[in-house]
Amino acid sequence: MSTQVPEQEAEAEAETEVEQEPERPPVSAHQQRRLAEKRERASMRQRAEEELSEADESVEIKVFRYDPEVEGKKDPRFDTFAVPYEKGMTVLDALIYARDHFDSSLTFRHSCRQAICGSDAFFVNGRQRLGCKTQLSDLEWPVRIEPLPHADVVKDLVVEMEHFYEQMEAVEPYFQTNEVPKGDLEEQRQSRENREKIKMSTRCIWCAACMSSCNIAAGDNQYLGPAAINKAYRFAMDEREGADMTEHRLNLVEQEHGVWRCQTQFSCTEVCPKDIPLTEHIQALKREAVKKNLKFW
Amino acid sequence: MSQSYDRGLVEDFGRWQEFSAGMWAWVLHKFTGWVLIGYLFTHIAVLSTATVSGEVYTETIQGLESLLVVRFLEVGLLGVAVFHIINGVRLLFVDLGVGLENQDKAFYAALIATAAITVASIPTFLMGAF
Numbered sequence: 001m002s003t004q005v006p007e008q009e010a011e012a013e014a015e016t017e018v019e020q021e022p023e024r025p026p027v028s029a030h031q032q033r034r035l036a037e038k039r040e041r042a043s044m045r046q047r048a049e050e051e052l053s054e055a056d057e058s059v060e061i062k063v064f065r066y067d068p069e070v071e072g073k074k075d076p077r078f079d080t081f082a083v084p085y086e087k088g089m090t091v092l093d094a095l096i097y098a099r100d101h102f103d104s105s106l107t108f109r110h111s112c113r114q115a116i117c118g119s120d121a122f123f124v125n126g127r128q129r130l131g132c133k134t135q136l137s138d139l140e141w142p143v144r145i146e147p148l149p150h151a152d153v154v155k156d157l158v159v160e161m162e163h164f165y166e167q168m169e170a171v172e173p174y175f176q177t178n179e180v181p182k183g184d185l186e187e188q189r190q191s192r193e194n195r196e197k198i199k200m201s202t203r204c205i206w207c208a209a210c211m212s213s214c215n216i217a218a219g220d221n222q223y224l225g226p227a228a229i230n231k232a233y234r235f236a237m238d239e240r241e242g243a244d245m246t247e248h249r250l251n252l253v254e255q256e257h258g259v260w261r262c263q264t265q266f267s268c269t270e271v272c273p274k275d276i277p278l279t280e281h282i283q284a285l286k287r288e289a290v291k292k293n294l295k296f297w
Numbered sequence: 298m299s300q301s302y303d304r305g306l307v308e309d310f311g312r313w314q315e316f317s318a319g320m321w322a323w324v325l326h327k328f329t330g331w332v333l334i335g336y337l338f339t340h341i342a343v344l345s346t347a348t349v350s351g352e353v354y355t356e357t358i359q360g361l362e363s364l365l366v367v368r369f370l371e372v373g374l375l376g377v378a379v380f381h382i383i384n385g386v387r388l389l390f391v392d393l394g395v396g397l398e399n400q401d402k403a404f405y406a407a408l409i410a411t412a413a414i415t416v417a418s419i420p421t422f423l424m425g426a427f
Binding site: 127264265266267277279280284286 | 315317318319320323391392394398400
C-alpha cells in the first residue's frame with residue numbers, strides 16, 4: 001500500500017502562458033481557467049513522457065473503457081497506458097497516474113488509498129482485488145484492469161453498487177437489542193471470547209469483491225451474498241444482542257435466498273481483501289439455522 | 298441516467314481458467330453427481346429386464362462384460378464414484394466448519410486418492426478383456 005501524496009506539479013508556467021496571447025478575443029475568466037487547465041494537462045502529458053523515458057522500468061496497464069453517454073465511447077474497449085514504475089507502486093497508483101497525466105476522463109472510485117474505504121475493488125488480471133492493496137510487483141505485466149464482474153458498469157471502472165447496498169441493508173447491519181443492563185450507567189459488556197469470535201467479521205469494508213466473485217450471486221439476484229451474510233453473522237453471534245434478536249436475525253438469513261444458497265465454492269473467501277473467512281461464517285449460520293429448527297424433544 | 302450493457306467475455310465461460318480449488322471441487326462434484334444419477338437409472342432399467350430368470354441374468358451380465366467399452370466404463374464409473382465419495386466427506390467437514398483453511402488441500406488430496414484408487418482398479422476391471 002502506498003499512502004504517500006504525489007509530488008505537486010509546478011503550475012506557475014501554465015499561468016504565465018495565458019497572458020502572452022494578445023490576438024485572441026477577450027475571454028471570460030471561466031474560459032481562461034479552462035484553457036489554462038487544458039495546457040496544464042498537455043504539459044502534464046509532456047512531463048509524463050519525460051518521466052517515462054527517464055524511468056528505469058515502466059508498467060503497461062490495460063484499462064477497460066466504456067462511456068454510454070459519449071458517442072464513440074459506447075463500445076467497450078481497452079486503453080493501454082504506460083506508467084513509470086516505482087518501487088511500492090500499487091494498481092491504484094498506476095491508475096491515478098494514468099488519469100492525471102494521460103486521460104482525465106478515465107473514471108474510477110477511490111478515496112482513502114489504504115484499504116479501509118472499500119471503494120476501489122477492481123477485476124485485476126482476472127481476479128477481484130482492491131486497487132490500493134495490490135502491488136504491481138505481485139502481478140503479471142501488462143496488468144489488465146476491468147470493472148467488477150456481475151455488476152452493471154456505469155462508466156469505465158465504476159460499477160453500480162445499489163443492489164449490493166440493498167442486500168447489505170436487508171440484514172439490518174446495525175446493533176439492536178432489547179436486553180439492556182439494569183444499572184443506570186452500566187456498560188454493555190462483551191466477553192473476550194465472544195469478541196474473538198466475531199472479530200474477523202467486523203472487518204468488512206463493503207467493497208463488494210466477494211459479491212462479484214460469487215457464482216451463485218451472479219445467477220440469483222435475490223441471494224443475499226457473502227458480505228450481507230457475514231454482516232448477519234457479526235450481529236447474530238454477538239452475545240449482547242440477546243436471544244430474541246438472534247432469532248430475528250436467523251429468520252432473516254435462513255430464507256430460500258439466504259444462507260442455503262451458498263454452495264461452498266470458496267470464491268468469496270479467496271478474494272476478500274480483509275481476509276474474512278466468509279464461507280466459514282456462512283456455514284456457521286447454516287448450523288445455527290438447523291439447530292434452531294431441528295428439535296428432538 | 299446511465300445504462301449498462303452486457304460485458305460479454307468478462308463474464309462468460311472463459312472464466313474457467315481462473316477457477317480456484319473450491320470452484321473446481323464444486324464443478325466436479327456436480328458433474329460426478331449427475332453421472333451417478335444417470336448410471337443408477339440405467340442400472341435399474343437394464344437389470345430390471347434381466348431378473349426374469351437366473352439364466353437371463355447371467356446371460357445379460359456376461360453379454361455386458363464381453364463388451365470392451367463396458368470394461369472401460371466401469372473404470373470410469375469407479376473413478377466418478379470415488380471422487381464423489383471423498384469430496385462428499387470433504388464437504389461434510391466444510392459443513393461442520395472443521396479445517397476450512399485446508400479445504401483446497403483436501404480437494405487436491407481427494408483428486409490424488411481418486412486417481413490412485415482408479416489406477417489400482419484397472420487390473421481388476423480389465424482382466425481378460427483383451
